[in-house]
Each structure stands twice: as structure tokens, then as C-alpha cells.
Amino acid sequence: MEGRVILGQIIHCINLNTLSVLDNGFVLIGIDGKIKATGNASDLESAKKQLNFTRLETITLKKKQILLPGFIDTHIHAPQYPNAGLGYDKPLLEWLDSYTYKLEKKYKDLELSKKVYDAVVRKTLDYGTTTACYFASLYDDSSLILANSVTKFGQRAFVGKVNMTKLAPSDYVETAQESIDNTLKFIRNVRAINNPLVQPIITPRFALSVDMDVMKKLSLIAKEYNLNIQTHISENKDEVKMVHETYNDLYASVYHTANLLTPRTVLAHGIHLSEDEMKLLHKTGTSISHCPESNVYLSSGICDVRKLWEHGINVALGTDVSGGASPSIINAMRSAISASTNLSFTKSKYTKLTYVDVFYMATLGGAKALALDNEIGNFEVGKSFDAVIVDLDIEHSSADLLSECTPQELLQKLVFLGDDRNVVKVFVNGKIVKD
Ligand code: GUN
Ligand code: FE
Numbered sequence: 001m002e003g004r005v006i007l008g009q010i011i012h013c014i015n016l017n018t019l020s021v022l023d024n025g026f027v028l029i030g031i032d033g034k035i036k037a038t039g040n041a042s043d044l045e046s047a048k049k050q051l052n053f054t055r056l057e058t059i060t061l062k063k064k065q066i067l068l069p070g071f072i073d074t075h076i077h078a079p080q081y082p083n084a085g086l087g088y089d090k091p092l093l094e095w096l097d098s099y100t101y102k103l104e105k106k107y108k109d110l111e112l113s114k115k116v117y118d119a120v121v122r123k124t125l126d127y128g129t130t131t132a133c134y135f136a137s138l139y140d141d142s143s144l145i146l147a148n149s150v151t152k153f154g155q156r157a158f159v160g161k162v163n164m165t166k167l168a169p170s171d172y173v174e175t176a177q178e179s180i181d182n183t184l185k186f187i188r189n190v191r192a193i194n195n196p197l198v199q200p201i202i203t204p205r206f207a208l209s210v211d212m213d214v215m216k217k218l219s220l221i222a223k224e225y226n227l228n229i230q231t232h233i234s235e236n237k238d239e240v241k242m243v244h245e246t247y248n249d250l251y252a253s254v255y256h257t258a259n260l261l262t263p264r265t266v267l268a269h270g271i272h273l274s275e276d277e278m279k280l281l282h283k284t285g286t287s288i289s290h291c292p293e294s295n296v297y298l299s300s301g302i303c304d305v306r307k308l309w310e311h312g313i314n315v316a317l318g319t320d321v322s323g324g325a326s327p328s329i330i331n332a333m334r335s336a337i338s339a340s341t342n343l344s345f346t347k348s349k350y351t352k353l354t355y356v357d358v359f360y361m362a363t364l365g366g367a368k369a370l371a372l373d374n375e376i377g378n379f380e381v382g383k384s385f386d387a388v389i390v391d392l393d394i395e396h397s398s399a400d401l402l403s404e405c406t407p408q409e410l411l412q413k414l415v416f417l418g419d420d421r422n423v424v425k426v427f428v429n430g431k432i433v434k435d
Contacts, residue, residue: 002054002055002056003028003029003030003031003036003053003056003057004028004056004057004059004430005026005027005028005029005044005056005057005058005059006027006058006059006061006387006389007024007025007026007044007058007059007061008024008025008061008065008066008067009022009023009024009025009061009065009066009407009410010022010025010026010038010066010067010379011066011068011359011407011408011411012069012363012364013069013356013359013360013363013364013378014378016309016357016360016364019359020378020379021407021408022038022039023406023407024040024042025038025039025040025041026038026039026040026041026043026044026047027067027385028044028047028048028056029385030430031430032430033384033385033429033431034383034384034385034430035379035380035382035384035385036053037050037051037381038381059389059425061389062391062393063393064391064392064393064399064405064410065389065390065391065392065393065410065424066392066407066411066414067387067388067389068128068387068388068389068390068414069130069364069376069377069379069386069387070128070129070130070131070363070376070387070426070427071127071128071129071130071329071330071366071388072129072130072131072133072317072329072362072363072369072370073124073129073131073133073317073318073319073327073329073366074133074268074287074289074316074317074366074369074370075266075268075289075291075319076134076318076319076321076327077100077134077320077323078116078117078121078136078146078321079103079107079116079117079135079137079142080100080103080104080321081116081119081120081123081321081322081327082116083099083100083103083322084324084325084326085325086099086322087099087322088297088299088325090298091238091298091299092235092236092238092323093238093239093242095298095323097169100322101169102169104138104162105137105169107137107138108142110142110145113142113146114145117145117148117149118152118153120146120321120327121146121149121150121152121153121155121157123327124155124327124328125153125155125426125433126420126423126426126434127327127329127330127331127419127420127423128328128329128388128420128423128426128434129327129328129329130155130376130386130387130388130426130427130428130433131156131366131367131370131372131376131386131428132150132155132156132157132158133157133158133160133201133228133230133289133318133370134146134150134157134158135160135203135205136159136160136161136162136203137161137162138161138162138163138172138174139182140183140185140186140189143160143161144190146159147159147189147190147198147200148193150197151193151195151197154197154428154431154433155197155428155433156198156429157197157198157199158198158199158200158201158228158230159198159199159200159201160200160201160203160230161182161183161203162203162204162205163179163183163203163205163209163214164179164209164210165209165210165211166208166210166211167209168209176213176214179210179214180214180218180221183218184221186200187221187225187227197428199227200225200227201228201229201230202218202219202221202222202227202228202229202230202260203230203231204218204231204260205231205232206231206232206233206235207231207243207246207247207251207255208239208243212247212258215255216258218260219258220259222260222262222264223259228265228266228370229260229262229264229266230265230267230268230289231255231265231268232267232268232269233251233252233255233269233270233288234251234269234270234271234272234273234277235268235269235271235272235295235298235300236271236272240272250274250276250277250280251277252276252277252280252281253277253280256280256284261286262284262285262286263284263285263286263371264370264371265284265286265287266288266289266316266369266370267286267287267288267289268288268289268291268320269288269289269290269320270303270308271295271300271301271302271303272301273308278307278311278313279311281311281313282311282312282313285314286313287313287314287315287316287368288308288313288314288315288316288369289315289318289320289369290305290315290316290317290318290361291303291317291318291323292332292336293320293323293324293325293326293331293332293335294318294319294320294324296335296338297325298323302339302343303339304343304347304350305336305340305353305357305361306340306350306351306353314365314368314369315369316361316368316370317329317336317358317362317366318332319331319332328419328420329362330362330414330415330418330419330422332362333358333359333361333362334416336353336357336361337352337353337358337415337416341353355412355416358415359411359415363377364377364378384428384429385427385429385430386427386429387426388426389423389424389425390414390418390424391422391424392414394421394422396417396419396421397413398413399413
């Protein structure tokens with residue numbers, strides 16, 4: 001049997017509070033891209049024999065390199081990438097009207113779609129995002145181009161054609177019938193690509209922009225086609241108030257009524273949720289995508305991740321480009337620590353998030369949110385090898401000035417100083433997609 005072995009310092013999460021650190025470890029990967037064995041380097045020979053590996057390509061990490069599971073961005077708007085950094089003088093609802101919809105409606109243009117989507121996929125892979133959960137635009141043919149870009153560059157992804165039937169510009173909105181028909185067409189077309197790494201995802205934009213009967217129909221489609229679901233929840237106080245006024249119900253209850261809350265649903269933000277809503281999300285097994293940079297830039301608020309955890313809710317990370325400016329999950333990890341530290345200044349008995357906490361959200365927490373935790377998120381035997389090799393021996397990381405660093409110190413350097421320059425190799429399902 002042929003395959004590949006990676007030797008060196010390896011870090012991954014076993015669960016929320018447990019980091020596995022190998023100072024001199026190995027991961028053995030089969031030709032099918034699956035992890036066949038891991039352990040200490042001293043046990044490699046016996047693992048090779050047992051598994052009948054004869055020819056192996058060996059990658060030996062350098063002293064200041066570490067192998068990590070690939071990063072998972074559970075919330076990113078691909079068409080908004082050209083707007084990254086723009087419009088943060090406005091809160092959510094005004095920002096949507098004055099910047100976001102105006103850009104998204106340009107994606108009728110399929111050439112623009114290809115240009116931007118290729119750039120987004122290439123850039124996120126360069127930052128080590130091996131799995132991305134994308135919002136595309138209203139247009140199914142343009143959204144299909146995103147699924148093709150993802151396929152071309154080898155990323156694992158969910159791609160959603162966005163549904164919007166109300167409270168939108170008159171030239172960026174669908175009828176209920178169009179919304180459903182085009183969603184079904186999009187699902188068939190993504191499935192026809194026949195790439196197991198790319199799945200369509202049901203994507204009602206948020207409760208304010210989709211009618212209840214359309215949300216209900218979308219939940220039936222999710223069930224029939226066995227699909228994940230994504231939307232936004234409780235991001236901004238004015239938005240929450242409008243949802244209460246529109247539906248005369250709690251935000252989470254609106255989605256629950258539409259049968260959109262499932263263990264395969266990921267909800268972006270979740271900043272202003274009530275106790276009852278958190279209990280409901282725990283009961284339905286629904287995850288939150290924490291988008292710390294966006295929450296600050298759009299002045300939405302600070303999400304209390306520990307409180308969500310205390311309620312038994314899984315939390316993952318999202319860049320929320322272009323609510324967030326950076327398409328990097330390394331940056332999202334850093335922002336999550338900053339947001340949490342700020343929260344600790346005003347809340348008594350609050351312990352700020354650590355680098356281990358945010359690393360968990362960026363990897364195994366992300367896999368759980370997308371119901372892929374049997375497939376990716378860490379280096380358990382049998383999972384797909386989605387991974388990054390990061391190198392901290394690069395001038396801007398200043399680790400080059402330290403004679404010794406533990407693997408945990410290298411991970412901290414990555415979280416607080418890292419960017420795409422540190423990400424030297426990226427693997428998705430065993431295949432190298434950045435070198
Ligand atoms: N709520 C509804 N649409 C959006 C969007 O595009 N970005 C963010 N951050 N929140 C939203
Ligand atoms: Fe968003």
C-alpha cells in the first residue's frame with residue numbers, strides 16, 4: 001500500500017478541553033486520503049508493518065513547524081469579499097442596504113462571479129481554511145460557479161444559494177416560487193458536479209428576509225435532500241426587535257416553527273440570545289458560528305461564548321466576510337480572544353477564552369457545527385486528512401529569535417501573530433492544495 005507519513009510536532013483537539021500534543025509524532029495517511037495511524041515516531045515502523053505500507057512519501061517537519069488539523073470557517077459570504085474593510089461606520093441593517101445588497105446583486109454577472117470566487121477560495125486556502133461554509137448570492141447560476149471554484153482548488157465546502165423573499169431591494173429579491181425552484185435547481189446542479197467534498201446547503205438569509213412559508217418549504221427540502229442548513233440569528237439589537245415585531249415570537253422560536261433548527265444547522269452570531277433561546281438551541285443540537293471580528297466592526301455586540309458552552313451549545317468560528325474584514329480563521333481565533341478579554345473587563349467571574357479554546361472552535365468545534373465530526377476536525381484514525389503545516393520560523397512571528405519553543409508555544413505564536421505566510425502546506429482529504 002502506498003501513502004504518506006508526516007513526522008514532527010503535532011497538535012490537535014480530542015475534545016473541548018483536551019489538547020493532544022505529540023513532540024515527535026507521526027500521522028500515516030493512505031492513498032484514499034484517510035488517516036490510517038498516528039502515534040509517537042518510535043511506533044511508526046510497527047504501524048507501517050501492521051498496515052502493510054511499503055512505499056511511503058515522508059514529510060519531516062522542521063523544528064519550528066507544527067502539523068494541525070485544517071481550519072474550518074463556518075460562516076463566510078463569498079460575494080462580499082470585494083467589500084472587506086468597507087462600511088463599518090454603519091450598523092447591520094443600514095450596512096446591508098447601503099453596501100451589501102448593492103454588491104451582491106452584481107453577481108448576475110458570471111464573469112465577476114468567477115473572478116471573485118476564484119480569489120476567495122484561493123485566499124482562504126492560503127490561510128489554511130480546509131473547509132468553508134459559504135453564503136453565495138441569490139442567483140443559482142452564479143452560486144454554482146462558487147461550487148466550481150471550490151472544486152477546482154480542492155477545498156471542502158458547503159455552498160448556499162441565498163433565499164430572500166422580502167425586506168430587500170426590489171431588484172434583489174425573489175418570489176416565493178422562484179426561491180424554491182431556484183434552490184432545487186441549484187441543489188441538482190451542485191450534486192451533478194459529483195464532488196463529494198462539496199455539498200449544497202439550505203441558506204435562508206435571516207428571518208427578516210424570508211417569509212415563513214418559504215422557510216418551512218426550505219426545511220422540507222433540507223430533509224428530503226439530506227442537507228445542512230445555515231442562517232443568521234440575533235446579531236444586532238434592532239434586528240432582534242424587528243424579528244419580535246414581525247413574528248411576535250423569539251428569534252430562535254421563529255426558526256423552530258419553520259423546522260430549521262436541527263443538529264445540522266449552523267446559526268451565525270447568536271449575540272443577544274435569551275436563556276429560553278439558548279435552551280432551545282441546546283435541545284435541537286444546533287450550533288453557533290461565532291464571528292468575533294464582524295461583531296466588533298458592525299458594532300453588533302460581544303458574544304459570550306462561555307455562556308453558550310454552559311448551555312451545552314457547540315460553538316464554531318466564522319470570518320463573516322465582509323462583516324468581518326479578514327478571510328482568515330487564524331485572525332478569527334485572535335479576534336475571539338480579544339472579544340472575550342474585553343468581556344472579562346466588564347463581567348465579574350468571567351474567564352476569558354484561551355488559545356486552546358479558540359483552536360478548538362477553529363477545528364473540532366467547526367467540524368461538529370457542520371456535522372462533519374466523524375470525518376474531519378482532528379487526527380483520529382479513519383478521518384480524512386485535512387491539515388495544515390504551519391511554520392513559525394518566519395521573521396514576523398519572532399520565533400526565529402527563540403532558541404527553543406514547545407509545540408504549545410508555537411501554536412500560541414500562530415494564534416496571536418499568524419497569517420498566510422506561516423501556512424506552508426495545506427491538505428484536503430490527503431491532497432496537497434497549497435505548497
Ligand atoms: N444578516 C443578514 N444578512 C447578513 C449578512 O450578509 N451579513 C451579516 N453579518 N449579517 C447578516
Ligand atoms: Fe453573515
